[in-house]
Amino acid sequence: MTDVVLDGVDKVYPGGVVAVRNVRLKINDGELFVLLGPSGCGKSTILRMIAGLEDITGGDLWLNGTVANDLQPRDRNVAMVFQEGALYPHRTVKGNMMFPLEVSGDDRAEAHAKVHELARALGINSMIDRLPRTLSGGQRQRAAIGRALIREPSLFLMDEPLSSLDAGLRTELRVEIAALVRSTGTTTVYVTHDQVEAMTMADRMAVLRDGVLEDVGTPEQIYEDPATVFVAAFLSSPPINLLQATLWAVEGEGLLLDFGSQRLIIPWNDPRASSLISHHGQSISVGIRPDTLMPIAPGSPAPPGTVLSGQIRALEFHGHEWLAYAETGIPTVDATEVGRPAPAASYEPERPGVLDRVRTLLGRPSPQAEEPVEEHAGHHRRRADLIFRIAPGDRPNRGDHVALTIDFERVLFFGANGKRVTPVHRTPHANAKPKPREAHSHEAPRHP
Incomplete structure (x- = not known):
């Protein structure tokens, strides 16, 4: 078994392309750790x-207390499963799983017993004598996982192993994989862009954007207490409502969230008020998850500053619930752009797109003349909808006016830089740093 520490790790490709920037991260012994983020x-x-397949440009990689920057892949005792499995096509499932044991010179009888035992655990014992081309995608991935685990590595690495499978099979396999690696106690690093895989499998997880570590914690911590607006939006299904507001401290009332057409009031006795007041007069992003909004009956009394209202524009049926989209007139925030460094400015003359040319030929109006959308932070255009959940029996109608009360304790606040305004709570070991290292000859230059 082993733990993994990345101490200020950078990766810069030829031409100056920065893929990873100053990542500091500790993965604990025996942990199932997920790396999550967009492509x-x-x-x-x-x-x-970590596997040794890419050189490190700057910083240090520690494996079980030893700097591993210069270790060859074969000396790291790691096993890796790729997206497509990468089985030997001329070998059967049994032959593929036997191969690492043959290379290491294990006793043949013992190797056979280990292969059959692991194949039973993976549910592929009945196809152990078949070639990879006769297997389904899920069966090939099971065989690839078996070939990796049969070596009993100290570190198990999985690079989006389920992304090419259909949704039903992904659900089945992620449960089996999580149970299997936990039963072995092998430290496992699992890469995915699927938030459901990350949330359901991980002991802890890290969210990355543009090569930068945005947040680290347990799935519960990151979902309920995200460090950045990007993390809040990325781990959200249905999408979190991200609304743009100006914060005002009003004596005798509280903290006023001014959305332009509507307002909310946070009372002075709210424990977050002391952190929020420093943003008086500033634009902030307000995160409201759909399950924190509750429709109230028409005419029901509600204290001023506690309700948002709108007109239902669209409804989606999800079996166990409805999702409603209410037009509110409140500017929304593009989480993919907030907090991201601005790219170098370049000028390109504006040219009409394909849809614009089609509209011109058909004599149709431009989108600006059709239905109103809001311009917001990041210059991304999107309707000013507020998304909320409704139980199946309480379905409203399109066009209905609705008033929504809010669970204020679960509302999230982010500054103009995309970071949380209020404190973020994490376990002490979430970003532990290694002991100081001794100087050694392979020190690589650091990049900002």
Whole structure:
């Protein structure tokens, strides 16, 4: 078994492309740790640096207390499962799983027994004599996982192993994989872009964007107490409501959230008031998850500053519930742009897109002349909808006016830089740093 520490790790490719920037992270012995983020965020690059398949540009990688920057992949005692399984096509399932034991010179009878035992655990014992081309995608992935685990590695690395499978099979396999690696006690690093996989499998997880570590914690911590507006939006299904407001401290009333057309009031006795007051007069992002909104009966009394209202524009049926989209006139926030460094400015003359040219030929009005949308932070255009949940028996109608009360304790507040305004609570070991290292010859230059 082993633990993994990334101490200020950078990865810069030729041409100056920064894939990973100053990542500090500790993965504990025996932990199932998930690296989560959108495509191109650096999660697979981190996994490959841990495996020794990518050189580290700056910083240090520690494996079980030893600097491993210069260790060859074969000397790291790690096993890796890729997205497509990468089985040997000319070998049967049994032959693929036997191969690592043959290379290490294990006793043949003992190796056979281990292969059959692990194949039973993975549910592929009945197909152990079949070639990979005769297997389904899920069966091939099970065989690839078996070939990796049969070596009893100290570190198990999985790079989006379920992404090419259908939704039903992904659900089945993620349960089996999580149970299997926990039963072995092997430290496991699992890469995915699927928030459901991350939330259901991880002991702890890290969320990355543009090669930068945004947040680290347990799934519950990151969902309920996200460190940045990007994390709040990325771990949200249905999408979190991110509303743009100006914060005002009003004597005798409280903290006023001014959305332009509507307002909310946070009382002075709210424990977050002391953190929020420093943003007086500033624009902030207000995060309201759909399950924190509750429709109230028409005409029901509600204290001033505790209700948001709108007109229902669309409804979606999800079996166990309805999702409602209410037009509120409140500006929304683009979480993908808030807190991201601005790219270098470049000028390109505006050219009409394909849809614009089609509208011109058909004599149709432009989108600006059709239905109103709101411009908001990040210059992303989106309707000013408020999304909330409704039980199946309480379905309203499109066009109905609705008033919504809010569970204020679960409302999230983010500054203009995308970071939480109020304190974020994490376990002490979430970003533990290694002991100071001794100087050694392979020191790589650091990048900002």
